[in-house]
Amino acid sequence: MAASTDPQVVIIGCGISGISAAHRLVKAGFQRVRILEATERSGGRIKTGRLGNNITEIGASYIHGPSEENPLFCLARDYGLLDPQALTQENQAMDVDEYPPWVPNWFSSSGQRLNAEHVNPALELFHELVAETSQFKNQEETQWASVGHFIRSEARQRAAERWKDKDETTRQLLQCAISTMLKVECCANATHTMDKIDLAGFCMYKSLAGLDCTFPSGFEGLIENLMSELPTGSVTYNRPVRCVHWNNTGSGVNMVTVECDDGERITADHVIITVPLGYLKKHHSTLFCPPLPAHKLHSIQRLGFGTCNKIYVEFESPWWDADCEVIYLLWKDEEDFSDQVSDISKSWMKKMAGFTVLKPSERYSHVLCGWIAGHESEYMETLTEQEVRRSITELVCTFTGDPTITPKRILRSQWFHDPWTCGSYSHPAVGCSAQDLENMMEPLPTKGSESQTLQVLFAGEATHPCYYSTVHGAVVSGWREADRLISHYSSISPCRQPDLTL
Ligand SMILES: Cc1cc2nc3c(=O)[nH]c(=O)nc-3n(C[C@H](O)[C@H](O)[C@H](O)COP(=O)(O)OP(=O)(O)OC[C@H]3O[C@@H](n4cnc5c(N)ncnc54)[C@H](O)[C@@H]3O)c2cc1C
Incomplete structure (x- = not known):
């Protein structure tokens, strides 16, 4: 024809x-x-939204790898949509390989603020294991069933060797921090658990150079x-x-x-x-x-194709450090390197691994973006905004030990129940x-x-x-x-x- x-x-x-x-x-x-x-x-x-006077992103927030090789970065730059900081050679040259060097604040479910340095060995071990997954590129057969299986098994073994001289409390704390990082990784992959992610498949993703940036006007x-x-x-x-x-x-x-x-x-x-x-x-x-x-x-x-949702929370004033860029939540009753919650309707909040602090910090330092993936996230979508707000209030009280901190307002995404999307990303x-x-x-x-x-x-x-x-x-x-x-x-x-x- x-x-x-x-x-x-x-x-x-x-x-x-x-x-x-x-x-x-x-x-x-x-x-x-x-x-x-x-x-x-x-x-x-x-999809850009608003929470009070604050610009929020219900869907995508970041240009991942904003550098010349990234056509999205070039488009945004040519339309004049980026902050000068994102355009600098220094920003474009940063090779962060998925993990931006954000300044963290750690809080534990016993209501204590943790010294970030004490948690560092867990982060180092976790990042080391994620980096090691590259050895499985193009490998059809491995002894590990999934990324989750590999990280969990190796973390258990290396932790036993590496942390054998630490006291029991410290060892447990580090193990819980690995669970937190597994949940963060679930958000990055929009998956219920890292046990669902293919080891060789995980290596198909190509990271680009450049420190992730956002669109200041949405x-x-x-x-x-x-x-x-x-x-x-x-x-x-x-x-x-x-x-x-x-x-x-x-x-x-x-x-x-x-x-x-x-x-x-x-x-x-x-x-x-x-x-x-x-x-x-x-x-x-x-x-x-x-x-x-x-x-x-x-x-x-x-x-x-799975779900990752955001819960934006506005506070009267920040309860985190002025330079803090990410807040990690360490749930203390989870020693076993777990990224799933057993009783979802009762404990879905335990899947929350943390919040990012909205930038630029001088304008938005009182707004956080909470991240939650998986079936727990899909369940959260079924609750009313009031119920989610109540759970967030409880969570902040549990982690800070301060019952007077209450969110002013919240805004959450509901991608799983969006009939034209049916989840977040692949x-x-x-x-x-x-x-x-x-x-x-x-x-x-x-x-x-x-x-x-x-x-x-x-x-x-x-x-x-x-x-x-x-x-x-x-x-x-x-x-x-x-x-x-x-x-x-x-x-x-x-x-x-x-x-x-x-
Ligand atoms: C919470 C969240 C956070 C994210 N964060 C980032 C990030 O920081 N950085 C990043 O790079 N990516 C991020 N992503 C992923 C990114 O948003 C997507 O990969 C990208 O926007 C997908 O674009 P698309 O055109 O492929 O699909 P879509 O944007 O989903 O477009 C598909 C369109 O098809 C329409 N449609 C569906 N069915 C029909 C039908 N039957 N008839 C007619 N129209 C139909 C839909 O309404 C929709 O408008 C995020 C996604 C989510 C959900």
Whole structure:
């Protein structure tokens, strides 16, 4: 079938990957690009909110690895959205490998403030073990079932040797600190437990140089800038897509039909799917007709997608040090290197590993962002805001020993119950491999099919081979799929030269 010269491209989802794809196509001269978005807003998991006068990020907060190699950093810099500090060579050159050198304050559930230096041996051991996971890169067989299994077993063994001269109380404290760090790692991976993370898969993620930075005026500023460069009316909001009918035969052109929830049917030459992996896991069977090929479906099932939520808490005044950047909570009854809570409805709060202090500290030093992952986090979503606030009040009282400290107000995210996301972000679940991410991004019909190629393309954070789970991964995936179409058309019509200046 001959491709039309001005193809109709429909993009499903107006998150950063969908916007990036549209942006690239429009810049390259494609005129019929349309985005269908289920909700009333652009940005998806980039969502800036407010707590009183404070800017908060309900979704993504950080540019991970803000340096020249990171296209998100370059975009934000070019739009003038970053603080001067983030632009310095020094900031860009910092190699933090996932762990920003934040100044911590440690509090224990017995109501004591701990000396950070006393906890350091636990942090060192934990970071050492995480660094050692790189030895499992590309290894199919190991004696360890997961990252959690490796860290737990090795930590137990090394702790017994290394800390044998310490007294029992100190040893227990250090073990509890390892549990705290495991819970922090659950947040980074949006997983219920590190026992669900594949050891070889964990090494697929590539960190970039640069100390993580935020958008002082909110992440959504990036979305606004990109959207302002798309033609007016490019996006149809409140238009959930119910089914993508691909591999249509007989009609000659517009091989794909997109069926919306309201019954509208839109024909297209190409459809770029950017819905989250959580949504795909839940709705793949109704979203595609005919169904997805088995290998693609299995990859959707094998890759992980879990929950990490934030609970912003505003106080009258800080109860932490002026230079503190992160508060770690050490739950004293958890010696056994655990990252799961047994009685979730009663003790979900025990999954809270800590808070980050909102920056810049001079403006927001009275606002904290609490982090909680896993099923405990999903349970938290079912509670009323008042109930969550009560639990946070109790928690702060328990850890500071001061019953007079009460939050002024709170704001929490609820990503698991968001019907268009169904969780927070993807992770390499036990059993998955690089091939699964390859399968995720493979267009339909797959190679070798006789039908028109590039009917359905796939972008979104969970389709990037090494930057999955991030905003920069989502941006690059959108560009990748746009480029696939641009080079397809420039090969069949050489006068259409893609503008690849972005
Ligand atoms: C709490 C949290 C913290 C995070 N922190 C960071 C961070 O600090 N740094 C970082 O780099 N990343 C972070 N991330 C991850 C980052 O937000 C995502 O990787 C990225 O925004 C994903 O973009 P996307 O375009 O792939 O998906 P999305 O932004 O989810 O966009 C998909 C869009 O598809 C729409 N959609 C779904 N179903 C349909 C349908 N049937 N029809 C039409 N539209 C549909 C959705 O409404 C949504 O707008 C965080 C995420 C969360 C949840």
